[in-house]
Amino acid sequence: DAGVIQSPRHEVTEMGQEVTLRCKPISGHDYLFWYRQTMMRGLELLIYFNNNVPIDDSGMPEDRFSAKMPNASFSTLKIQPSEPRDSAVYFCASSPLHLQETQYFGPGTRLLVL
Amino acid sequence: QKEVEQDPGPLSVPEGAIVSLNCTYSNSAFQYFMWYRQYSRKGPELLMYTYSSGNKEDGRFTAQVDKSSKYISLFIRDSQPSDSATYLCATLGGGNKLTFGTGTQLKVEL
Numbered sequence: 001d002a003g004v005i006q007s008p009r010h011e012v013t014e015m016g017q018e019v020t021l022r023c024k025p026i027s028g029h030d031y032l033f034w035y036r037q038t039m040m041r042g043l044e045l046l047i048y049f050n051n052n053v054p055i056d057d058s059g060m061p062e063d064r065f066s067a068k069m070p071n072a073s074f075s076t077l078k079i080q081p082s083e084p085r086d087s088a089v090y091f092c093a094s095s096p097l098h099l100q101e102t103q104y105f106g107p108g109t110r111l112l113v114l
Numbered sequence: 115q116k117e118v119e120q121d122p123g124p125l126s127v128p129e130g131a132i133v134s135l136n137c138t139y140s141n142s143a144f145q146y147f148m149w150y151r152q153y154s155r156k157g158p159e160l161l162m163y164t165y166s167s168g169n170k171e172d173g174r175f176t177a178q179v180d181k182s183s184k185y186i187s188l189f190i191r192d193s194q195p196s197d198s199a200t201y202l203c204a205t206l207g208g209g210n211k212l213t214f215g216t217g218t219q220l221k222v223e224l
Contacts, residue, residue: 045211
């Protein structure tokens with residue numbers, strides 16, 4: 001298996017622009033998670049899905065952030081409009097139903113908002 | 115108070131040393147405890163997980179949980195330069211949500 005795939009790996013954009021991050025989870029995994037990692041706050045859960053349905057989005061910082069999972073093999077995290085404080089590494093992770101405690105992370109998208 | 119506290123380090127040890135990494139947590143309801151390893155500019159990878167109290171060993175790595183003191187430990191024996199990474203402890207709370215410590219940066223020197 002190729003593992004969790006994220007794109008792009010790096011994104012540099014200007015304040016106010018829309019940013020879309022993409023994730024392909026491991027095939028057969030029922031859960032998908034979006035995290036954000038910064039030096040100051042560490043790794044924070046933004047939102048997670050179960051069988052394509054958003055279950056908990058309490059970590060989404062503002063209405064500027066939105067996430068979708070139109071099917072079992074694809075999810076997006078969108079920031080519109082982006083701000084410099086959104087600069088961070090965004091990770092996608094997935095886990096199977098029977099091993100919910102084991103999450104497999106993608107390589108991350110390093111976002112810089114100027 | 116953060117739900118999971120972890121000393122950020124950095125921790126520098128000579129090759130071959132025994133390394134002890136530690137976390138404390140606040141919620142006594144937590145039952146699953148994980149250790150993730152993160153190399154620079156990579157995603158975290160699951161090293162080990164334990165359920166409830168006790169020890170779990172995997173090669174050079176031993177995870178230990180003491181629920182009475184809410185203390186989580188990871189021991190690395192015969193540490194190698196390839197062990198140099200950031201180690202994140204995590205607990206699984208309600209709703210399948212992982213809560214991570216901020217990570218301890220480890221450097222194993224030749």
